[in-house]
Amino acid sequence: MNKRSKTIVWIVVTVVLVALVGVLISEILGAATQVSFTKFESLLFEEGKIQELYLDGFNWTGYTLDANGNVIAKYAAVGPEMYSMADYLAYIGQFENLPAISVNIEFADPNAGSVWSSLTPILGVVLVSVMFWLIMRSAAGGGNASMSINKQKAHVQNNLKVRFSDVAGAEEEKEELAEVVEFLKSPKKFAALGARIPSGVLLVGPPGTGKTLFAKAVAGEAGVPFFSVSGSDFVEMYVGVGAKRVRDLFDMAKKNQPCIIFIDEIDAVGRRRGAGLGGGHDEREQTLNQILVQMDGFEANEGIIVMAATNREDILDPALLRPGRFDRRINVNLPDVKGREQILKVHARNKPMSPDVNFKTVARITAGFSGAELANLLNEAAILAARAGKKTIGNLELYDGINKVLMGPQKKSRVVTESDKRCTAYHEAGHAVLACLCKHCDPVHEVSIIPRGRAAGYTMTRPETDDNDVSYNKLIDNICMSLGGRVAEELVIQDITTGASADLQHVSDIARRMVTQWGMSEKLGLVAYDSDQPVFMGMEYGNQSRGGYSQETAAAIDSEIRRLVSEAHTRATKLLKANRSIMDNMSRVLVEKETIYTEEVAMLMKGADYKEVIAFMEEKEGTHRDNPFATMTTPSKEHVVEEEKPTETENKDE
Ligand code: ADP
Ligand code: MG
Ligand code: ZN
Numbered sequence: 308m309n310k311r312s313k314t315i316v317w318i319v320v321t322v323v324l325v326a327l328v329g330v331l332i333s334e335i336l337g338a339a340t341q342v343s344f345t346k347f348e349s350l351l352f353e354e355g356k357i358q359e360l361y362l363d364g365f366n367w368t369g370y371t372l373d374a375n376g377n378v379i380a381k382y383a384a385v386g387p388e389m390y391s392m393a394d395y396l397a398y399i400g401q402f403e404n405l406p407a408i409s410v411n412i413e414f415a416d417p418n419a420g421s422v423w424s425s426l427t428p429i430l431g432v433v434l435v436s437v438m439f440w441l442i443m444r445s446a447a448g449g450g451n452a453s454m455s456i457n458k459q460k461a462h463v464q465n466n467l468k469v470r471f472s473d474v475a476g477a478e479e480e481k482e483e484l485a486e487v488v489e490f491l492k493s494p495k496k497f498a499a500l501g502a503r504i505p506s507g508v509l510l511v512g513p514p515g516t517g518k519t520l521f522a523k524a525v526a527g528e529a530g531v532p533f534f535s536v537s538g539s540d541f542v543e544m545y546v547g548v549g550a551k552r553v554r555d556l557f558d559m560a561k562k563n564q565p566c567i568i569f570i571d572e573i574d575a576v577g578r579r580r581g582a583g584l585g586g587g588h589d590e591r592e593q594t595l596n597q598i599l600v601q602m603d604g605f606e607a608n609e610g611i612i613v614m615a616a617t618n619r620e621d622i623l624d625p626a627l628l629r630p631g632r633f634d635r636r637i638n639v640n641l642p643d644v645k646g647r648e649q650i651l652k653v654h655a656r657n658k659p660m661s662p663d664v665n666f667k668t669v670a671r672i673t674a675g676f677s678g679a680e681l682a683n684l685l686n687e688a689a690i691l692a693a694r695a696g697k698k699t700i701g702n703l704e705l706y707d708g709i710n711k712v713l714m715g716p717q718k719k720s721r722v723v724t725e726s727d728k729r730c731t732a733y734h735e736a737g738h739a740v741l742a743c744l745c746k747h748c749d750p751v752h753e754v755s756i757i758p759r760g761r762a763a764g765y766t767m768t769r770p771e772t773d774d775n776d777v778s779y780n781k782l783i784d785n786i787c788m789s790l791g792g793r794v795a796e797e798l799v800i801q802d803i804t805t806g807a808s809a810d811l812q813h814v815s816d817i818a819r820r821m822v823t824q825w826g827m828s829e830k831l832g833l834v835a836y837d838s839d840q841p842v843f844m845g846m847e848y849g850n851q852s853r854g855g856y857s858q859e860t861a862a863a864i865d866s867e868i869r870r871l872v873s874e875a876h877t878r879a880t881k882l883l884k885a886n887r888s889i890m891d892n893m894s895r896v897l898v899e900k901e902t903i904y905t906e907e908v909a910m911l912m913k914g915a916d917y918k919e920v921i922a923f924m925e926e927k928e929g930t931h932r933d934n935p936f937a938t939m940t941t942p943s944k945e946h947v948v949e950e951e952k953p954t955e956t957e958n959k960d961e
Contacts, residue, residue, distance in 0.1 A: 535570075536556055613633075685705075737895060
């Protein structure tokens with residue numbers, strides 16, 4: 308449809324709607340009895356009380372008619388959320404079995420109801436569906452203000468099945484939210500005692516930690532409707548539309564109390580005002596202002612709780628956090644070992660797991676995974692098991708699932724030339740050997756030259772514990788290990804490739820933070836020069852000395868970073884030169900076998916010849932990888948550490 312015909316459709320639809328609305332308003336004066344959707348369905352399907360049905364987005368209205376077609380009762384309910392037209396059609400298809408009912412979508416004339424019902428209901432359904440579909444289509448294309456709020460963006464869900472038991476490993480958060488649930492269940496009880504309940508709850512945490520899940524669980528536990536909208540939905544709009552949407556959303560919520568309004572990614576609209584680079588932000592500000600106005604407009608203890616989620620609390624407008632607005636803040640963090648185990652168990656509930664799977668082990672090596680990543684890992688494992696024609700999900704699939712979540716799927720089919728292969732093998736062997744030699748690096752679980760994601764190969768190390776605090780030594784070792792790939796290329800290929808760019812990025816990142824944030828450089832002292840946040844447009848723009856320090860300090864920072872990296876480079880070169888034969892053997896095994904695991908790495912580090920290792924692998928072929936976790940429990944730091952001769956610089960630093 309081109310723009311012009313779209314406009315014409317719009318004009319026609321608008322004229323028709325205006326006419327219909329006029330008639331509708333004059334006709335419907337009796338107040339509706341608000342019922343739950345379950346009750347509504349039972350009136351409709353079981354009790355046969357409804358002869359005329361009006362669907363307006365998710366506002367459902369039903370009429371009981373007497374023999375003469377006069378209205379004797381009116382019921383209203385909030386309908387189920389429909390994600391697609393197909394769902395919608397499938398749902399209203401049920402009405403075919405109820406010939407006594409006429410179905411009207413969008414503001415239709417009640418008088419026409421009798422005409423409708425004389426037609427075959429199926430024809431009626433088809434006609435109104437087509438009209439509905441047209442409206443949806445033009446609304447999607449044109450983004451018209453008045454239509455899109457209920458048709459497109461805000462979703463309402465009734466009878467959510469999510470419960471607190473579906474959210475694993477977050478007991479404190481659940482406790483804090485239990486109060487909100489209580490309130491939603493019986494707002495009057497709290498009002499009678501004059502208790503002030505927060506009107507806004509802000510969930511703060513990294514992506515995938517279950518913020519949305521939590522909000523849904525609150526609605527599910529309390530059995531109230533869940534209105535959700537994403538902050539980013541407001542932003543793409545024309546001026547004035549965002550604010551209107553907010554108003555519509557709150558109006559709709561007020562009609563359906565008690566309920567929850569959930570604003571996801573609130574940072575998209577809730578950014579500090581006045582941070583814009585001149586113009587272009589008015590729309591966002593208007594939307595934000597409207598949210599503030601609406602939240603202030605609540606009568607005390609109205610049965611509405613506004614929940615919002617963000618992972619960037621620091622950029623929110625302070626006005627949002629004031630009392631009466633989002634004055635309750637709940638931090639949702641990445642799960643710890645125990646939390647991960649529980650999350651895995653929750654998501655394994657409906658999956659057949661092999662009896663030898665130990666979630667403790669899986670939880671242990673998935674430090675840093677979010678709830679969403681853990682759910683994803685189980686899903687990947689299930690897919691792998693299904694593809695392999697297995698009946699249950701075993702350790703092998705879980706292990707591969709972890710890799711897939713961490714690094715993207717393997718790309719076995721990518722064509723790799725022999726010389727590329729050799730180069731990658733040395734690069735990865737460089738990383739792996741250094742990871743084993745440096746005392747503070749995490750144990751190596753897998754080294755591979757099979758491309759994954761954007762990397763040509765990978766060396767997988769996983770922490771043994773959930774240590775969140777990283778020490779100076781650990782960081783230094785990490786930098787050294789990350790340079791291993793590049794150093795190996797320098798030593799062996801005597802040329803350097805572009806393969807190390809991600810490594811170098813990582814290295815300078817750590818070094819910069821050591822100097823500017825963690826006070827780990829004597830020269831610059833215990834001063835935080837940078838904040839943790841990436842600079843976002845507007846907030847710090849135009850502020851000449853960005854972090855608030857001088858040109859000289861900036862130069863000193865740069866030279867300190869360079870010193871850290873070049874010292875690590877010297878150390879890595881020394882270590883790899885001293886252990887050249889290990890690296891040679893490892894890369895030969897890699898070229899031959901592509902992927903090696905803990906055991907092989909350990910053999911090689913103890914000085915095993917590549918032939919010996921390849922023979923070992925061939926002997927074990929097939930049985931070797933049934934439980935990749937089994938070999939991981941052996942601490943892998945026992946070998947060759949003493950070969951590491953401390954360099955002068957290290958003595959000075961430590
Ligand atoms: P967020 O909104 O914080 O980005 P979501 O709530 O969308 O995260 O989480 C995405 C998915 O991850 C959820 O649907 C759920 O399957 C899983 N998940 C996240 N955290 C948990 C948890 N604590 N317990 C169980 N599942 C979780
Ligand atoms: Mg979310
Ligand atoms: Zn690398």
